[in-house]
Structure formats: C-alpha cells, structure tokens
Amino acid sequence: MALRKQSRTTGEVKRPLARYQRMRDFSATAEPRGEDASRPKTGKAGTLLFVVQKHAATRLHYDFRLGWDGVLKSWAVTKGPSYYPGDKRLAVRVEDHPWDYRNFEGTIPKGQYGGGTVMVWDQGSWTPHGDVDQGLKDGHLKFELHGKKLKGEWVLVRMHGRAGWPGKENSGKENWLLIKEKDKFARDSSDEPITEEAPNSAVSGRTMEEIAAKSDRVWNSAGRNAKEARSVAAGEKARAVAPDAQPSRARGKRT
C-alpha cells in the first residue's frame, strides 16, 4: 500500500498488543493471543480490512476495528455507527486487537474481560484518505468503508478534554467521535438506523441470541482440561508479558 508507513518510536508501537495481552487471562478465554506475526495482515491484493463486532458485554456496544500496521486499531462505539451525518457517535479508543480477532463470532466466558456474546456485524475493506499514522496521532482519520452494511465516507475525530467511557471519565481512554460524512450513502435522521435495519451477523446471518445459544463456539479452549490449559497459558504468558507489565487477570472493566 502506497499510504502504508511503518510505525515506530514508542514502546507501545513496538509491542502493540502488550496491553491487549495484559488485560486477558488466556487460561480462561481462548481469544487470539496475537502471536501470529509471520502471517500477512491484509486482504487479497493488499486491501486493508475492517470489522465491526456487536458485543453484548455489560453494555451493548459496537467494536469498530480498522486493520492497520499488523493489528486492529479499535474503538468501542456505544450506540453503533449511524448513517445520519448529524449523529456524532461516541467512539472510545480501546487497546489494539490481534489481526485474528476480526473473524471471531461467539462467546467470551462470563467473568472474563468483555464477557458476553460477540457478533461479526459488518466486515469489508477500507480505504484511508491521507496518512493513517499521522491521522491516529493527530486525532483525525478520514476513510471510505466498503462493507456489507457500512459504505461511503466516514471520519473518526478525537475529542478534547477528559477521556473515558461515560461514567468512567478517569479511565484514561481517548474519546473519539465516529461520524458519517455527507455523500450518496448518507441518510436522514428519520430513516431507520442501520443497527436496527440490519441487526444480524454479516457472516452467518445469526442473531445475538442464536450465537449465544451455540456453546460450541465459546472461546474456552475445548478439549483441554483446565489444569493443562492453565499451565500452557502460564508458559505463554511468561514469554509474552514484559517484566513491568501488570498482572494479566481481568481488571473487571468490560469493553
């Protein structure tokens, strides 16, 4: 990609998944660890990919993820995307997720970080307008989406002031806004919201209830007994976690 540029400088960028890995207990959840560094991180012909995952955690939200620099840059959109340009949807920046995360649809066990049902609500490719790394740094990212549900021009803009989820303003997370730009895909405020018009999975057509009922896709490591899973996970954790990292137990925040 001509626009793609290698990020550098900060430790967070060198190990972009460190935060993601610290926040999860891989002995209890089988979410991807993000250790597939050798695999390509783009779609066919180098296209950039995005996914929106509908996530029924403590509070229903939509995780908006842009594949970039080998990971999924992620925002939790409280009310979900809107095609009405007058809707400025709060999008709380969350930790980068592993590339493999984009395909997951299933259940994170109760009591684990983000416990609840995850649906691949939309997916497709995206085209950045301008320098993505600079846009992430400056807090202004314009792009076009080529999804099954989300199309056309969109912008993510970082807000000034205190960061955080509503009611948790001290969480240290950045507040951004996801806004539809005016184009042929834009809709009126009176139109049915896309989240209601097309509520089901973009890959399986399933409802949240149908996904929740399918225990075979739960992210617990199937076929492994708990003790074995713990010892495997402990070994992997020891390699993956930096000496100054916090314990990897879930901190009780649900995003």
Ligand code: MN
């Ligand atoms: Mn989430």
